[in-house]
Amino acid sequence: MSAAATFVVMNPFTAPGEWLRCQLHCHTDQSDGEPTIAELIAHYEAAGCDVLAITDHWLITRGESSTMLMLPASELSSKLDRAPFEAEVLALGIEELPEPREEFDSIAACAQWIVDHGGVAYLAHPRWSSLTADDYLSAPALTGLEVFNGGCEVQQGNGLSDVLWDLVKQQGGTPLAAKGIATDDSHQALNPDGSDSRLGWTVVKASERTLAAVLAALRSGAFYASTGAELLGLEPDAAGNVLVRCSPAAAVTLHSGAWDGGRVNADPAVADLGGEILERDADGLITAVRFSPLTYWPWGRISVLAPDGGRAWSNPFPVGGEREAFRPV
Ligand SMILES: [Zn+2]
Structure with a gap:
């Protein structure tokens, strides 16, 4: 099969639609974050986001916003057969959680479960997790990875995964298949002593202002990732x-x-x-x-x-x- 047959190539700059600023990775006090759900939503409304995916670990944290589309999501995990023995995957657009709620045996199984349940799977902070191109390529259901994770970058200097991204493209044989998002992965968005938010975001070109259109853009690659430049x-x-x-x-x-x-x-x-x-x-x-x-x-x-x-x-x-x-x- 030719590479071109296995994915959709989309140029968001010529496609019709609306640009929407998305925060696709953040946490509340429902898992290991500090803010309440209402505090986090108000925070990202003030930050000018159009779409918010709260990605508490192994939870779908729901909330309401009058200005943002709320994308149901979670951060799931899988075993890794070597240190650090765990990889994490963003499950964007899922409406239910795996049962039992325990780590998948592999990144491939985790990503496939997400896609089978209507979601889009992005590998979280591959550099922070010491993952390799082979780890990414072992999971064909992945749509992409975090090219930038703000929390990892400002706190440990390992949030930038652009080198890994290019190795995935060069070694995988389908260089257009792996998409790159930027996220905050905030845990203390409102902390007065130092926030880990407003660091990275993803700007999608959605055909309309709906969750279905946002998910379609995240699947097709109709977006760019940003930490400030446009x-x-x-x-x-x-x-x-x-x-x-x-x-x-x-x-x-x-x-x-x-x-x-x-x-x-x-x-x-x-x-x-x-x-x-x-x-x-x-x-x-x-x-x-x-x-x-x-x-x-x-x-x-x-x-x-x-x-x-x-x-x-x-x-x-x-x-x-x-x-x-x-x-x-
Ligand atoms: Zn996270």
Whole structure:
């Protein structure tokens, strides 16, 4: 079977619909978090979220909001056959819990249960859990992973899983299949001595403002992940060029497989490769870029780096890569 037959490729920047800011990983005092349900909901309403998935461990914590769509969800877990002996998976859009409520034997079984019960499965904080590309690839029901987990990043410096994400894409043979979300994984969102929220979020392009449309976007990859930067446009063309529009950036990168990709930098003293800055703002920051065709691989993804360190990550998309030997099987 060809890779293209196994997943849907969606360009959220050209698809019709509405952009919705989603927080897909957070905890209340129903599991190991501090805020009450009402406190957490009010917190994320104030943060400008449109969609909230409360992911208490092995619970579906329900609450009501007058401004946000409440996506029923949980954080489930599976055994791992080596230290740390546990992996965790976000179950987005499930209406019931596994019985008995105990760890699955494998990531694959956990993800499959989620999909069989109408949900979308994302591997949580793979770097924090010391997971490998093989762990991800052992579970074909996974839709993606957390490329960024805010709590892990600010508290232990291991919330960024972009390297693992690219290894999954390169080693798995279906580079467009693994999507990347950004989340808070907040446990103390309202703590006056230090919050672990408003760090990472996912911006979906939903065909309408409904839970079904949000879940469809999370399945198809019609979204980008953010810690502050914005992706405003992404257009791969038939010739293999990629046009990117973004919030003012210090650098914009086209990532791909081994040896491939490009980056442009707002600082004129830094060398660019494989791309041309088309527009800058009044401060000289990058707002539009055109990347040249890739050399080897038929997929790319974009990341944006804001001057304050905020980032945005696109999902992988098909583009360029002429060498047949480098095409995934
Ligand atoms: Zn969590």
